[in-house]
Amino acid sequence: MKISTFFAARFVLACACVAAPTFATSAHVATTALPGDSVYQLDVPLVDQDGRRLHLADRRGKPQLISMFYTSCQYVCPLIIDTLQKTEHALAAADCTRVEVTLVSFDPATDTPPALKKVADERHVLSPRWLLTRTEAPQVRKLAAVLGIQYRELQNHDFNHTSVLILLDADGRIVARTDKIGEVDPRFVAEIERAIAR
Amino acid sequence: MLLAALLGAARRGTAVQAAYMPISATKFVSVIATEPDASPVTIAAYALRSEPVTNAEFLAFVTTQPQWRRDHAPAVFAESRYLAQWQAADRLGTNALPDQPVTQVSWFAAQAFCESEHARLPTWLEWERAAAASSTVADARNDPAWRQQTLDWYAHPSGAALAVIGAAPNLFGVRDLHGLIWEWTDDFNALMITADSRDQDDPDRLKFCGAGALNLRDRDNYALLMRIAMLSSLQAADTTTNLGFRCARSLTEKTP
Numbered sequence: 001m002k003i004s005t006f007f008a009a010r011f012v013l014a015c016a017c018v019a020a021p022t023f024a025t026s027a028h029v030a031t032t033a034l035p036g037d038s039v040y041q042l043d044v045p046l047v048d049q050d051g052r053r054l055h056l057a058d059r060r061g062k063p064q065l066i067s068m069f070y071t072s073c074q075y076v077c078p079l080i081i082d083t084l085q086k087t088e089h090a091l092a093a094a095d096c097t098r099v100e101v102t103l104v105s106f107d108p109a110t111d112t113p114p115a116l117k118k119v120a121d122e123r124h125v126l127s128p129r130w131l132l133t134r135t136e137a138p139q140v141r142k143l144a145a146v147l148g149i150q151y152r153e154l155q156n157h158d159f160n161h162t163s164v165l166i167l168l169d170a171d172g173r174i175v176a177r178t179d180k181i182g183e184v185d186p187r188f189v190a191e192i193e194r195a196i197a198r
Numbered sequence: 199m200l201l202a203a204l205l206g207a208a209r210r211g212t213a214v215q216a217a218y219m220p221i222s223a224t225k226f227v228s229v230i231a232t233e234p235d236a237s238p239v240t241i242a243a244y245a246l247r248s249e250p251v252t253n254a255e256f257l258a259f260v261t262t263q264p265q266w267r268r269d270h271a272p273a274v275f276a277e278s279r280y281l282a283q284w285q286a287a288d289r290l291g292t293n294a295l296p297d298q299p300v301t302q303v304s305w306f307a308a309q310a311f312c313e314s315e316h317a318r319l320p321t322w323l324e325w326e327r328a329a330a331a332s333s334t335v336a337d338a339r340n341d342p343a344w345r346q347q348t349l350d351w352y353a354h355p356s357g358a359a360l361a362v363i364g365a366a367p368n369l370f371g372v373r374d375l376h377g378l379i380w381e382w383t384d385d386f387n388a389l390m391i392t393a394d395s396r397d398q399d400d401p402d403r404l405k406f407c408g409a410g411a412l413n414l415r416d417r418d419n420y421a422l423l424m425r426i427a428m429l430s431s432l433q434a435a436d437t438t439t440n441l442g443f444r445c446a447r448s449l450t451e452k453t454p
Contacts, residue, residue, distance in 0.1 A: 034272075036272035036273040036274060037272070037273040037274050038272075038274060039274060041272040041274045041275065042274070042275075138318075141384065141385070141387070142306070142309070142434075144387055145305060145306070145387055145433075145434035146274060146275075146306075146434060146435075148387075148433055148434075149387070150387045150388065150389075150390045150430075151387070151388060152385070152388035152389075152390065153388075155239070160388075160390060162390070
């Protein structure tokens with residue numbers, strides 16, 4: 001009985017997460033003051049894979065999975081997207097649309113909206129629940145700093161960087177992080193479920 | 199001596215602009231092997247603040263930009279010990295002399311100060327390049343006497359009160375790079391060190407995308423290795439009692 005419920009849930013989920021996403025307008029517009037420990041205190045102007053301009057803080061209202069990557073990365077960055085998708089799929093059926101994903105590029109020189117769009121299409125991720133974004137170089141350093149992500153550009157234009165998935169609550173506070181890449185971290189999934197339930 | 203400090207403060211209070219000393223472009227071999235092949239890296243011309251930022255200067259900054267007062271700055275940008283040595287959010291008091299370098303400042307606060315001077319924090323390479331100079335040569339790193347002199351400071355217990363700025367300038371006219379404080383760099387979060395960076399077959403290959411963590415060359419240069427280890431352990435909102443900063447500007451000078 002438990003097992004059949006489990007499989008049913010997995011099946012529904014697979015549909016729910018690729019179904020037409022709700023648009024950003026459905027996220028409530030927060031009227032209360034931003035907490036002092038919110039990542040959204042940092043002003044990060046973004047451009048997404050469809051060329052839309054927004055600010056990172058516009059994502060306030062829903063829990064957020066956030067990470068940093070770059071599109072020309074051959075090895076770990078595709079795994080970051082894999083892991084995000086696997087993590088979503090590990091959520092209960094109704095929950096995967098209640099969390100959003102924001103990826104920000106380390107490499108603003110290369111990662112134009114068309115470059116981001118190409119990856120979004122290849123990975124079948126749907127805007128606006130999934131945003132692949134870029135910001136200008138000084139903001140890349142500041143965003144990495146606020147997220148506790150280390151990175152360094154090499155002369156061959158590759159980037160060394162820590163690979164981590166970070167969970168923000170609806171107000172942008174960091175509530176969990178995992179450096180388990182390539183597989184689902186059950187502890188991290190439990191934290192997402194908790195953030196959604198709040 | 200107190201009088202001298204007060205006079206110094208008065209002079210500094212009326213000082214128009216901090217001095218930024220021009221430093222020419224060069225090829226430089228860093229203590230950090232930034233690339234797999236050990237070739238020198240090019241550092242473009244820049245100007246570096248001749249002294250670290252002082253308490254008096256930082257007080258003037260938070261007065262004009264009150265969002266950086268310790269009672270206003272959001273926790274995500276500066277932890278609770280931010281400027282805790284000051285008597286009040288808008289007053290230095292007796293534990294923070296005007297001419298002492300400001301410490302207990304976060305990376306974000308240091309960046310914001312530098313932006314107010316139309317500058318930025320120096321990169322690690324810019325800091326290291328300036329700090330390699332003695333009073334007579336641009337790169338004194340292989341001079342055992344100079345090395346020992348810079349190292350002596352690190353052996354001092356850090357409990358004593360900070361000295362004021364103004365030690366003898368080096369060849370570039372920059373003071374207090376050694377012997378006073380630790381300093382933030384713009385790219386402190388680019389200094390990724392593993393426990394054993396000799397291991398090219400990197401167990402952290404997943405953790406660090408790309409070529410893996412940094413290798414350190416010149417392992418006898420303890421003074422610099424300690425700075426790197428310290429910077430790599432910090433988060434951007436952190437503050438410590440011995441950690442201050444100075445600022446830098448890029449120069450558009452032709453490379454030689």
